[in-house]
Amino acid sequence: MPAELSPIDKAKFAAAKRAVDFVEDGMRVGLGTGSTAAWMVRCLGELVREEGLRITGVPTSSRTADLARQVGITVVGLDEAKWLDLTIDGTDEFDANLNLIKGGGGALLQEKIVATASDQMIVIADAAKEVAQLGAFPLPVEVVPFGWQTTKALIEETLVSLDVLGRSASLRLNGQQPFITDEGNYIVDLHLNRIGNARQLALVVNQIPGVVENGLFIDICDVVIIGQGDGRVELRDINRGTVEHDRIDFVDAENIFADLGD
Numbered sequence: 001m002p003a004e005l006s007p008i009d010k011a012k013f014a015a016a017k018r019a020v021d022f023v024e025d026g027m028r029v030g031l032g033t034g035s036t037a038a039w040m041v042r043c044l045g046e047l048v049r050e051e052g053l054r055i056t057g058v059p060t061s062s063r064t065a066d067l068a069r070q071v072g073i074t075v076v077g078l079d080e081a082k083w084l085d086l087t088i089d090g091t092d093e094f095d096a097n098l099n100l101i102k103g104g105g106g107a108l109l110q111e112k113i114v115a116t117a118s119d120q121m122i123v124i125a126d127a128a129k130e131v132a133q134l135g136a137f138p139l140p141v142e143v144v145p146f147g148w149q150t151t152k153a154l155i156e157e158t159l160v161s162l163d164v165l166g167r168s169a170s171l172r173l174n175g176q177q178p179f180i181t182d183e184g185n186y187i188v189d190l191h192l193n194r195i196g197n198a199r200q201l202a203l204v205v206n207q208i209p210g211v212v213e214n215g216l217f218i219d220i221c222d223v224v225i226i227g228q229g230d231g232r233v234e235l236r237d238i239n240r241g242t243v244e245h246d247r248i249d250f251v252d253a254e255n256i257f258a259d260l261g262d
C-alpha cells in the first residue's frame, strides 16, 4: 500500500473490495460514480483481467464508462442490458434505513435509473457518510436548463410550504458556468440541514415542472458496506436485518495501486 494513500481512501477501497465479492460470473452490473465507486470499478477490472471474471457493466456516467473501459470491463448501455443483477455505488449520506442522498458528483439521474433497474443495490461508503438524519449534505436536484430560475423559485416555495429547515437553493457551478450533467441538465443544490420526511420531500420536489430527478434514494439500497482505514468492513443488509463484520487485506491491492501509477 503506498504511504500517500489517505485513511479515507483506504476506507473506500476496503468497502469497494468487499463489495466485488458479490459479483458473480455472467452478471450484469451497474457501475456507480464517484471516488468510492471508482475503487470498485478498479477492483472489478482486476478480477476481469486476472481471474477471467465475465461481466457486463452498465456505467452511470461518462466518467465511470471511461474508467471501466480502461480497466477492461465490457460496457453496454442500460437498454442493451435491460435488467441488472446488481448495482454497486457510493453515496453522499446514508441513514439507518439505508435511505441515501446522492448526486454530489452530479450523476444522480443515471444512478437512480440504473439502481432501480437492478435486483440489488449495494452502497459502499466510509463511516463519515452515516448520518442520524439525512440533509446535512446539500440535496442535489437535477433541473432542465429551460426556465431553471423559475424552477428553482418553485422548489424554494415548496420547501417553505413543507416547512423544511434551511430552505436555500443554489445553482451548482463549474467555475463561472452552470455545472452540466451527462444528460445536459443543471443541478440545484438544496441546503436543508436536515430532512424530516425524506419520502415526502422526494415525491413533492419531483412534481415540480422542470425538475428531472432528485438525489434522495428511498427504499432503493439493500446493503451498505462501510469501510474503515484499517481494513475493517461492516455489512448491513436491510432486508435480512443482518450485520456482518469482515476485514480486507490491503496486500491484495498491490496491482490496483500499481495501475494508479504509485
Ligand SMILES: O=C[C@H](O)[C@H](O)[C@H](O)COP(=O)(O)O
Residues within 6 Å of the ligand: 032, 033, 034, 035, 036, 037, 089, 090, 091, 092, 102, 103, 104, 105, 106, 107, 108, 111
Ligand atoms: O453523483 C455522484 C454520486 O452520487 C456519488 O456516488 C456520490 O457523490 C459519492 O461520491 P464519493 O464516493 O466520491 O464520495
